[in-house]
Amino acid sequence: MGDRVQGKAIIVTGAGSIGPGMGNGKASSILYAREGGRILLVDQSLEAAQETCRLIQAEGGTGVPFACDVTSSADCLRMVEACLAAFGRVDVLHNNVGVTFPGGPVELAEEQWDRLMRINVKSMFLTCKHTLPHMEQQGRGVIVNIASINAIRSLPAIAIAYAASKAAVIALTREVAVQYAAKGIRANAILPGLMDTPMVIAQLTGAYGGDVEEMLRRRARLCPTGKQGDAWDTAHAALFLASDEAKYINGTTLVVDGGLTSIVG
Numbered sequence: 229m230g231d232r233v234q235g236k237a238i239i240v241t242g243a244g245s246i247g248p249g250m251g252n253g254k255a256s257s258i259l260y261a262r263e264g265g266r267i268l269l270v271d272q273s274l275e276a277a278q279e280t281c282r283l284i285q286a287e288g289g290t291g292v293p294f295a296c297d298v299t300s301s302a303d304c305l306r307m308v309e310a311c312l313a314a315f316g317r318v319d320v321l322h323n324n325v326g327v328t329f330p331g332g333p334v335e336l337a338e339e340q341w342d343r344l345m346r347i348n349v350k351s352m353f354l355t356c357k358h359t360l361p362h363m364e365q366q367g368r369g370v371i372v373n374i375a376s377i378n379a380i381r382s383l384p385a386i387a388i389a390y391a392a393s394k395a396a397v398i399a400l401t402r403e404v405a406v407q408y409a410a411k412g413i414r415a416n417a418i419l420p421g422l423m424d425t426p427m428v429i430a431q432l433t434g435a436y437g438g439d440v441e442e443m444l445r446r447r448a449r450l451c452p453t454g455k456q457g458d459a460w461d462t463a464h465a466a467l468f469l470a471s472d473e474a475k476y477i478n479g480t481t482l483v484v485d486g487g488l489t490s491i492v493g
């Protein structure tokens with residue numbers, strides 16, 4: 229247990245995990261709590277949020293599970309109110325929710341494009357809309373948005389809506405960062421690379437013909453380290469950005485990819 233975000237009230241969206249094991253939102257929530265944060269564990273699946281909460285409480289940390297669909301403005305408002313009710317303030321907003329659907333413009337259905345944009349981009353607009361007035365009132369706050377290296381590089385499994393949505397996340401983050409800098413609020417985006425998480429297994433296997441092991445091998449081979457990253461790599465980057473150690477870091481992107489984007493292919 230440390231104190232890098234001691235006493236901070238932290239909202240993590242997508243704090244559960246879509247499958248067994250450790251997702252980015254789950255690991256980040258646990259790490260924040262280990263470092264003294266008080267976490268509102270937001271997920272559309274209350275069970276998933278409760279599972280993360282159990283892990284946090286088993287270590288003596290503080291977490292409150294909260295069911296919420298971040299594509300709903302009313303739910304996002306309730307989410308902020310729940311954080312204020314539980315902890316009296318909101319210091320960090322960690323926007324982790326994101327999904328991917330494989331395919332280019334021809335393969336991807338229009339409805340899937342719209343759905344993905346709602347989940348990956350509109351959700352962050354809504355959570356910021358309802359959180360920023362409170363951070364402004366406090367005179368401080370931090371936003372950590374989870375984007376992807378797919379925002380800046382093409383990946384073998386083409387996912388056009390996902391890539392476009394994550395580029396939008398970077399732009400959204402930059403605009404908030406500049407608009408609110410003088411008010412003591414920072415916003416940064418993390419760009420994870422190829423990470424071995426339940427989301428990848430659940431959502432990307434189809435793009436590799438349904439063979440999970442082959443997909444994991446191929447993703448690992450692409451990485452200069454010879455292996456994928458994991459949820460804790462994303463979590464440690466988030467912890468740094470959320471902490472006061474990063475007090476002069478604003479409007480930027482932090483790539484967490486083991487060097488993958490440094491390769492000229």
Ligand SMILES: NC(=O)c1ccc[n+]([C@@H]2O[C@H](COP(=O)([O-])OP(=O)(O)OC[C@H]3O[C@@H](n4cnc5c(N)ncnc54)[C@H](O)[C@@H]3O)[C@@H](O)[C@H]2O)c1
Binds near residue numbers: 242273298374375426
């Ligand atoms: N794994 C990777 O390789 C990788 C790489 C780059 C970026 N990312 C990003 O990491 C994030 C996902 O992280 P994760 O590992 O925690 O994913 P995950 O899918 O395991 O967990 C996300 C949680 O979000 C919840 N959720 C989904 N839609 C929601 C909604 N509308 N409202 C509230 N909750 C909702 C799910 O119930 C789930 O528990 C995404 O933004 C993703 O794009 C992942």
